[in-house]
Amino acid sequence: MKLGVCYYPEHWPKSRWVEDAQHMQRIGIEYVRIGEFSWSTIEPEPNELHWQWLDESLDIFHAHGLKVILGTPTATPPKWLVDRHPSMLAKDEQGRVRGFGSRRHYTFASLEYREACRRIVTLMAERYGQHPAVASWQTDNEYGCHNTILSYAETDLVAFRIWLAEKYGTIAALNKAWGNVFWSMDYRSFDEIELPNLTVTEANPSHRLDFQRCCSDQVVAFNKLQVAILREHSAGRDLVHNYMGFFTAFDHHKVGQDLDVASWDTYPLGFLDQESIYTEEEKHAYLRVGHPDFGAFHHDLYRGCGKGRLWIMEQQPGPVNWAPHNPTPANGAVRLWTWEAFSHGAELVSYFRWRQAPFGQEQMHAGLLRPDAQEAEAAQEAALVVAEVKVLGESLGLDADELMSLPSAGKVALMFDYDACWSLDIQPQSRAYRYLFWCYRLYEALRELGLSVDIIPSDASLDTYELLVLPAQAHISPALQVRLNAFKGVLLAGPRTGSKTDTYQIPNNLAPGPLASLLPLTVERVDALPNHTQPAVSGRWGSGSLLHWHEQIKTALPCLLKDDGGNPVLMGEGRNFYLGSCIDNGLLKASLAKLAEAAGLSSVYLPKGVRVRERGKVIFVFNYASHEVFFEPEGAELVIGYRHLAAAGVSIWKKR
Amino acid sequence: MKLGVCYYPEHWPKSRWVEDAQHMQRIGIEYVRIGEFSWSTIEPEPNELHWQWLDESLDIFHAHGLKVILGTPTATPPKWLVDRHPSMLAKDEQGRVRGFGSRRHYTFASLEYREACRRIVTLMAERYGQHPAVASWQTDNEYGCHNTILSYAETDLVAFRIWLAEKYGTIAALNKAWGNVFWSMDYRSFDEIELPNLTVTEANPSHRLDFQRCCSDQVVAFNKLQVAILREHSAGRDLVHNYMGFFTAFDHHKVGQDLDVASWDTYPLGFLDQESIYTEEEKHAYLRVGHPDFGAFHHDLYRGCGKGRLWIMEQQPGPVNWAPHNPTPANGAVRLWTWEAFSHGAELVSYFRWRQAPFGQEQMHAGLLRPDAQEAEAAQEAALVVAEVKVLGESLGLDADELMSLPSAGKVALMFDYDACWSLDIQPQSRAYRYLFWCYRLYEALRELGLSVDIIPSDASLDTYELLVLPAQAHISPALQVRLNAFKGVLLAGPRTGSKTDTYQIPNNLAPGPLASLLPLTVERVDALPNHTQPAVSGRWGSGSLLHWHEQIKTALPCLLKDDGGNPVLMGEGRNFYLGSCIDNGLLKASLAKLAEAAGLSSVYLPKGVRVRERGKVIFVFNYASHEVFFEPEGAELVIGYRHLAAAGVSIWKKR
Amino acid sequence: MKLGVCYYPEHWPKSRWVEDAQHMQRIGIEYVRIGEFSWSTIEPEPNELHWQWLDESLDIFHAHGLKVILGTPTATPPKWLVDRHPSMLAKDEQGRVRGFGSRRHYTFASLEYREACRRIVTLMAERYGQHPAVASWQTDNEYGCHNTILSYAETDLVAFRIWLAEKYGTIAALNKAWGNVFWSMDYRSFDEIELPNLTVTEANPSHRLDFQRCCSDQVVAFNKLQVAILREHSAGRDLVHNYMGFFTAFDHHKVGQDLDVASWDTYPLGFLDQESIYTEEEKHAYLRVGHPDFGAFHHDLYRGCGKGRLWIMEQQPGPVNWAPHNPTPANGAVRLWTWEAFSHGAELVSYFRWRQAPFGQEQMHAGLLRPDAQEAEAAQEAALVVAEVKVLGESLGLDADELMSLPSAGKVALMFDYDACWSLDIQPQSRAYRYLFWCYRLYEALRELGLSVDIIPSDASLDTYELLVLPAQAHISPALQVRLNAFKGVLLAGPRTGSKTDTYQIPNNLAPGPLASLLPLTVERVDALPNHTQPAVSGRWGSGSLLHWHEQIKTALPCLLKDDGGNPVLMGEGRNFYLGSCIDNGLLKASLAKLAEAAGLSSVYLPKGVRVRERGKVIFVFNYASHEVFFEPEGAELVIGYRHLAAAGVSIWKKR
């Protein structure tokens, strides 16, 4: 368990660099991420390469025992490059060029820009691939930030036509797969196909889904190009990219396949304020710590994208600048977030940024240091974590590396699938339904029961799990079907599971499609509801309300919950269960508790705001409430903290 | 009273066609609408015409005694046609081309596209004009759907300049009519005139109104072109177009003049959810049946556009896919809607669609059959209606054709005028005011009083009416003035009546302009209010609140209602009355009841959610409430249903 | 104290002109503004100049003793001019050309359009500069109306590059000032710089701020060009421009430097309805009189832009047409507004417009006359004011000119700075914070304490003030710092004061930057809050809530208010105080009352809706409440009105 920080030597006079490195050391920071926005400093004029500043900073870090995560600077191509290759710019859905003047001004599909990236990454990798300070490389920065996955420029159209031709072979196959006969949308050749924007009404959902897939694949290819260069010149270093919160526009599992570690950038307060997933009540209650499951959900999600390895590349250290409102974190929140990350398997937590910049777009974004180089609150909390990690290691008899490799996998898995996300959000039927939010609410309920959850891709092995939740696995591939049939634990499939074919059609046997053998039922009709109507539901497992999505199902399976018309809502027997509707949090928890019991797992209703996570023999307890809460896990002894947890408090326990 | 269905042979394997026709027959369906989106199947390549599939399906329908309504396929031109004539595409108000990829990708003003339509419609009419299965033709599909009446492309500009030159003759006449001196907006020639979009602030309202009229006239011309061809090649068949709900962007009366029947597409749940006319309370109360006056209002409106003949071309049979939320209808709702349509004079109710398509944009739109070809709920309700029609006919001693020709006109008329709608909505003064909504609320109040209402155009004969309501007849033409002067019944003119000249100016004598002789009063000033301020109103006829629009009037007429400053709100004597403000539903009902009484009509305050409609000697009673209601009309005996109507219940009575 | 009116001879037949002039005279009107939209009447064809109508109208006004304010017609260039110079058109932020068809269709930066303006203004000035009726010239009309300050056309880009080159000299200086290193945004030459629109995410705030400044400077230059011509040909006449309410997009102080008088266009009801600054409760309470501080705030603001001289060029006389809802004013409101203006130093109140036009965009905008030439309510109220002015003059023993020159400056100053406004709104941190609104709420609180306030520019002399409020003076220039150090009165600096350098960077010593010597404190961190969280604040001076913006401050100064964590909120001693947060109205009033006391000023908590203003020895009392209120100022005797003020009532007192 290590700490890191994001740093920009190019923003500060050289005279500060040594001082900063010493200060990082004092706090206990071991990793520094640099370089990812520095292209114009490296190459201020075409082919005029300024390496000296970077040489010197790397040497300083090395001299102070700091390991460097070096970023490729491709998220911020300089103006001269853009002027030479104007076709590298993206276009938004309205057809407007997205110009220079901020960052991420390129489309992934641009071959001209890929060539420019190949060149600069090669130059960097050749120069620093074997530098002793360089422990890792970050490719680009936050793929897709500012809504940059879908682009509607000419270059994207070319790429899309090629992608479709490769996928379908013949235009007849595409017409059939998309059902283009529907509104005389048939094409005679791939060259007739347009991008699915600026149509009179919505484009064919199959068309939209394939365009999303194509754009996602452009990201994969763009990343692969950099990975290949870095592997060649800097073998043995961890390759990583920094993902974002609540962001699903490309397939992170696919990108993750080519990297060594998954990392993400966690801003609990900004996302609480910004995201429509949260209620006004939640936004108020968790204003200064973030929602209790925000960090956890993404830690578990991205650990699943990183083949089990997780870093936090950017951890919010204070108020940020980009949310609609930017409050200060509670005292202790930075420490809480850091421990939460460790408890989910993070090897490294790196704060963004070292020092608040007094200029540019993010001048109101806090750092560990203030703009005047004094320590901000978060610096002290980071130092406290360093001390506590030592205490924990001593208590467990483990050194730092052993701590880092404590197992983090659980017995409960929730399947998260980017393709399912795109499919279902293209036609949500009720504006109140979104795939991501439903996954999140399922995860929240599991976690409120004290369960440690893995979030897994649809091609993951299921062998180690006792309970598996498929929130809404739109398309069930043959391979997944095989693994589900072989699964020995308890399975819960949620609404919309198996409701689409691979090319966005309704299966011949209706939903749940290929799962009907495992779950003998038919979804006959869907009742997609506005918030103002929440019908009652009740049965052997509890009572509550239906929300947003409610399937009318025909089945002979035993029903654990029914709606007020007597229709099945939650049904199943033995080890396979199906939930046909979104249901309220209370009933969801009650149902999941029953399923956990069936799976031989013990669960507990945690106090509001409290969360628990196990990692190896360590139990972490977190209090996200804004008042003191008492909690002690069973069969464990206290190592750090108190049974009475203060607001934003953490306690750490060792299993007996 | 017949049932029909919309069907797409091109979506299904040939092997299904006979089976489907037999199934339709079994249910009792007599009409099938086909063809309207099939251009790319008919003509997959330019000039390569595939008629065989259509030949065969027509023969199958004919063999099974099904009558066909054949749609011209001009709402979905194929990609190759668009690529040949890119200027046929519309531009939206922001100047963006509205491209291929869904439907309705053309502008009505395009002469190139009209020529393409002339060709394909001629080919179809020549081939099928005399086919024994073809009973009727539908031109295109849902003119204006997806906001396609106003288009801002170059071809529209050309058409507009020609239209203006024809209307005004000289540019001086136009400048004067528009008042262009106002902001130095004078033009020197028709070629200087631009479309009224992308101006710095709002364009001249006279300019906007004429553009709306021109665009509406383009629809009329576009439809006329198809009508002429069909009349030539398929004489004797009913020509029809399918209009939409709450849609006013072209003059349906003008289009209707060229057709034999008016039809419309009724989706009570989608419109309830989508339209801002309804309150949150209404959206909740009527979630599963739609608002009690939604269907009725449009039935009466479109019967008035169809010279007394009305069809329902598309009747919602289950959840749809396009509203923000798409709930399932109540049990019985499809039957309720079908009978409501018959009670307003519909000869035919055709369900959209026969079978839910598993692909394309509308794959979540229910049909009578599910995607797996099993019957959905609505199929049973349709079959029930067929049986009930038989019972009703027997009870009345009428055969099917006699039932269809039962008289449907009433004694109360509400005047609906598209030109008035455009005029008043261009400058509503209060965002809370809209012409259509005010008409709807007047209609609702009349209907809550048990009255059967005709909705008539401004050039209709008034001879048969006892009570005439002019909701807000902005411009009073000389011809209308003559008919109003001659009218023998009771007249109520609402706020904004007579407030504009033909070219969008204030009349010299102020509102009500030419009506001042009939209604001696002057509208001195207008108080246009937000929702939060609803001043009190009271007088001899009741008390309540003013809403949104409140005129300050000088008159010597007796006042039945006054505002709290003593200003006249409802005034008149003898047979002519003027209402200067929008008023709340309770007071509106009380006032209309008084007027009905003055007109010698008896009215009754119906229970909440209950509606009644008379057609000939039959009285229909509908319960839109979600609970049981007791109601029996006076002087009638029960033929079908119960005095205690269940939720979504219908009872049918015969006058003694 | 004079009355005027806006008139459009070109809208009416010549036969009306004499009649209108006589009617104005009868009411007591002395000034007439004309001409500002008449270009197409003056010059219907290029170089074909029609002066006769204007010659004749000027002669008629002169013959009737009416003084003319002659408008240059540059806000409405005719179509032929636009067609000749299409590059004169602005582009909006989305890159769309803002075309002909309404008004203000030009960008200030267009040299072609400036040349056209130079020509037409010269022609007018040559012809009428010495006409005896012409007392004043108005340049153009409402600079910036309809969001026309920022334009993104090619001509604007050219102007911006020149402006930047002049400001920074070298591109290196610009890169440093903007902090372009931040995201590789460095430029190699001024020709690489683009406009800050259509970037992928927000552009550099320094970039945005400079663009705003550049656009503001274009307005200054545009106005200067006309001023120079008018000074040359019409020396001795007052030059004036008419500003707008709640409009800050250009620096009115800079434009005002070149003119003789500041005027503005006041529409109290339209702005109440339209502006998000007001709560729903305020919108309801003040529906028919406007918010009590709307007029006052702008009168004081613009008097400060006019070197102490203020006119009202357009005063709302009845319902307008452009707000979301357009109610009628209360009886007496027009009189109230007129007296409020006089009480703040207005020399002239001119009503917009003389007669309601029956055509064009504003046909629903009331005038003193109705479209049928009858007097509307406001005409009587204007006549009443004329009579009351006479009474007041007699009571004070002053003639009309002496009344006009009564002193209007106060002892309390609030500093309003356009550059600060732009700076802080570019990055508000909390969407609930806006510079203008915070200034307004401070002004409101001062005025609710009965204080008469001057609103001054940042370069104003401070010598005459006892209390000075800096709401949020983002950048403290060296010159201002000198004056603040020398200031002898009580100073209150609000949150964000001194928080930015001149080029939008954080000062090295953090906020309050250069003011730290006067106010020894450091703003360590900012808590930017949503509306739902309003932490408690309390201390020696009262208790209440924090809103939107809350600074965490380190200081040794005594604290008058602290937050619930004990952090300083309001601090200071002697004569210098700092408020680090926005606070609620009650606590703001309590705090300002303490500061007024410290400054030796007496204040009083006025009844809700009541406002008081002193001018010389006259005290004006206004009742904006919708019910009767009792109020008498101390030590004064009643001249006009009553101690019990009716709704919208005014009383006028003479100090003893």
Ligand SMILES: [Zn+2]
């Ligand atoms: Zn980001």
Ligand SMILES: [Zn+2]
């Ligand atoms: Zn439609």
Ligand SMILES: [Zn+2]
């Ligand atoms: Zn304006």
